[in-house]
Amino acid sequence: MTLFARRAPRALPVCSSELLLFGGALRHDIPCATHGTPLLRLTFRQMARQFPALVATVVRAAWREDRRCLLALLGAELGQGLVRAFGLLAGNRVLVALFASGPTPRRLRHALPALLACTTLAAVCVLLSAVSVAAAGQLEPKVERVCTARFYRSAVRVELATLEKKDFHRKLDAGRFGTDSVRLMLGSTVTVLSALAALAASAGVLAVLHPALVVLLLLVAVPKGWGALVSARRQYASRHAWIEHRRAISVLTSTLTSQESAAEIRVHGAGRLLVDAYDEMSAAMEREQRRLARARAVTQTVSSALSGLVALAAYGLLWLLLASGGMPLAVAGTAVIAVHSAGAGLSALVLQVNRLYEEAMYLGDLEAACAAAERHAIPSGGTPLRGGAQEIRLEKVTFVYPDTTAPALSEVSLAIPPGKVVALVGANGSGKTTLSKLVAGLYLPTSGSLSWNGVEIQDADRDQLFDHVAVLSQDFPRWPMTARANVHIGRPGLPLDQGRIERAAAEADALDVVKSLPHQWDSLVVKGFERGTQLSGGQWQRLGGARARYRRAPLLIVDEPTSALDPRAEVEAFRSLRTLADDGTTVLLITHRLAATATADLIYVLDRGRLVGKGTHEELMAVEGGLYRSMYELQAAQYGGRSTSRPADGPARRTGSAHAQPAQT
Numbered sequence: 001m002t003l004f005a006r007r008a009p010r011a012l013p014v015c016s017s018e019l020l021l022f023g024g025a026l027r028h029d030i031p032c033a034t035h036g037t038p039l040l041r042l043t044f045r046q047m048a049r050q051f052p053a054l055v056a057t058v059v060r061a062a063w064r065e066d067r068r069c070l071l072a073l074l075g076a077e078l079g080q081g082l083v084r085a086f087g088l089l090a091g092n093r094v095l096v097a098l099f100a101s102g103p104t105p106r107r108l109r110h111a112l113p114a115l116l117a118c119t120t121l122a123a124v125c126v127l128l129s130a131v132s133v134a135a136a137g138q139l140e141p142k143v144e145r146v147c148t149a150r151f152y153r154s155a156v157r158v159e160l161a162t163l164e165k166k167d168f169h170r171k172l173d174a175g176r177f178g179t180d181s182v183r184l185m186l187g188s189t190v191t192v193l194s195a196l197a198a199l200a201a202s203a204g205v206l207a208v209l210h211p212a213l214v215v216l217l218l219l220v221a222v223p224k225g226w227g228a229l230v231s232a233r234r235q236y237a238s239r240h241a242w243i244e245h246r247r248a249i250s251v252l253t254s255t256l257t258s259q260e261s262a263a264e265i266r267v268h269g270a271g272r273l274l275v276d277a278y279d280e281m282s283a284a285m286e287r288e289q290r291r292l293a294r295a296r297a298v299t300q301t302v303s304s305a306l307s308g309l310v311a312l313a314a315y316g317l318l319w320l321l322l323a324s325g326g327m328p329l330a331v332a333g334t335a336v337i338a339v340h341s342a343g344a345g346l347s348a349l350v351l352q353v354n355r356l357y358e359e360a361m362y363l364g365d366l367e368a369a370c371a372a373a374e375r376h377a378i379p380s381g382g383t384p385l386r387g388g389a390q391e392i393r394l395e396k397v398t399f400v401y402p403d404t405t406a407p408a409l410s411e412v413s414l415a416i417p418p419g420k421v422v423a424l425v426g427a428n429g430s431g432k433t434t435l436s437k438l439v440a441g442l443y444l445p446t447s448g449s450l451s452w453n454g455v456e457i458q459d460a461d462r463d464q465l466f467d468h469v470a471v472l473s474q475d476f477p478r479w480p481m482t483a484r485a486n487v488h489i490g491r492p493g494l495p496l497d498q499g500r501i502e503r504a505a506a507e508a509d510a511l512d513v514v515k516s517l518p519h520q521w522d523s524l525v526v527k528g529f530e531r532g533t534q535l536s537g538g539q540w541q542r543l544g545g546a547r548a549r550y551r552r553a554p555l556l557i558v559d560e561p562t563s564a565l566d567p568r569a570e571v572e573a574f575r576s577l578r579t580l581a582d583d584g585t586t587v588l589l590i591t592h593r594l595a596a597t598a599t600a601d602l603i604y605v606l607d608r609g610r611l612v613g614k615g616t617h618e619e620l621m622a623v624e625g626g627l628y629r630s631m632y633e634l635q636a637a638q639y640g641g642r643s644t645s646r647p648a649d650g651p652a653r654r655t656g657s658a659h660a661q662p663a664q665t
């Protein structure tokens, strides 16, 4: 019997905000969410068989982290089960003594030792429970921390191309839910074990009293267990289906309070649109929650009714046994206590099994996400780069982004000689950034060859390769940390060296920026925190530049490094790139400021993913109707000039560095 019948796909409800802001329903295909994952395809029997494996997963994680604590926890829980069994037997002795014939004082006297035993056992139970609470409190956060760290450690090694795939992203998102589940699951596992121990104790006592009572007790458990599992699976399927919708809501709410969007939210009135969208999209989720709650209520009513019927049969059997004289009154009394306490334990068990299964599914997602991340990780090791200055060569490199069909780069062949300033120019979307990311080893070519000193990038030791690269990208991260940390994070493997930080800042024209901050290097460059301050766009760009300089890598990739700088700082920034190249650093410069590329040793012109020209500024300007020349003239015309030569104030290019070749179209 499968718990979920296969349903025909149904149209996904979509609210108007979702349509307006996200272009349609953000719902993972429901039939797939219901049947696509192994746990959801399980039959009831398979699920029951899975149970020990689930418990084992958590126990293994806890065993790895703190076995002493785990043993204390398990010992305390199992001990409580045993103590409860003895408690029931002692209770039975009390009833036997009380229901025996003879004067009341004598019956009370006879019941006293069993009563004392009951009290002692209850006290032991309290102590064991305290041990269990303390051990669980110590173990749960530890296991959560370790599993969460493992998740993020795997996630940060994933290949960029894989990270951008929507299916992989969904997997990571699902895995993130699982990081909470580890702790919750440990708690539930303990409660389930404890409830099972209590149930076993009651069953043991009932078996001693009358074997038929055990069968009835187990029958009471089955419908409740069924109900719990059905609800857990339904909840999980829903969580999967709505995962992107949830993410979109959190994107909306985070932009509402972010500093970057604060101005537009107020001036453009975007806040109202976003809050309304939040309201509408949350209401859609609310409806889903209502649907789940109604379904759970129905399942729970059915399973409880079935359990109730079976419990009724148990009491009926007791009645019959008593009426026929097949069972003494004291035994029947103990049986009632046992069935009653087992019933209460059963309710707790059902609740926790429900939770355990639900959390186990998320834990399964976490495991799957970690496994997928490890499968798609940037490989460790590989062919070491050959020593000396690195020449980078691309031969007929084509690159297609994941989940797209049109190539972002088509059959590009070029060389980046060491120690030169090499500029990439071209219109928006022509492939400059993509090319620089391939050169940095962030993406691997779809076809063609890309090599560093003859070592193919696919085979290269990429950690070593990354070590050779510093990046200052258009959208460089603005770490919400101190100014010092923002620079040091450029080479976090090195011990923090204030002198080196300050030298890098000076080279990037950022020293004055930091000196003007209220707490200098200790200033938090994010508002809303103690010591927090706000930087301007240009100040941020200088700090980003300092980070790239601090890294001191043989290849520096700079993508629009001066977009926010004032004219003086811009001229200075481009001049300092030349100084770097003179010191042996290869600079790969991407910019639309063609006055700056004019001073590069070599310029590559890209158009719609293809290389359409290469040479020095003068060579490219000599090509009548060439793309570079037309772009340059268009820009120069804005300043009222028309020039075919290098700007007079630009730093001189080193002679003999250019690869003269006419531009192709």
Ligand SMILES: Nc1ncnc2c1ncn2[C@@H]1O[C@H](COP(=O)(O)OP(=O)(O)OP(=O)(O)O)[C@@H](O)[C@H]1O
Pocket (backbone or CB within 6 Å): 164, 401, 402, 404, 408, 426, 427, 428, 429, 430, 431, 432, 433, 434, 435
């Ligand atoms: N992560 C991505 N996934 C899918 N397509 C992408 C991705 N990044 C860029 N593209 C596409 O690849 C093409 C080249 O983009 P790229 O960013 O390399 O251009 P660019 O020349 O650097 O543009 P710009 O001057 O605007 O920065 C564009 O069509 C762009 O839409």
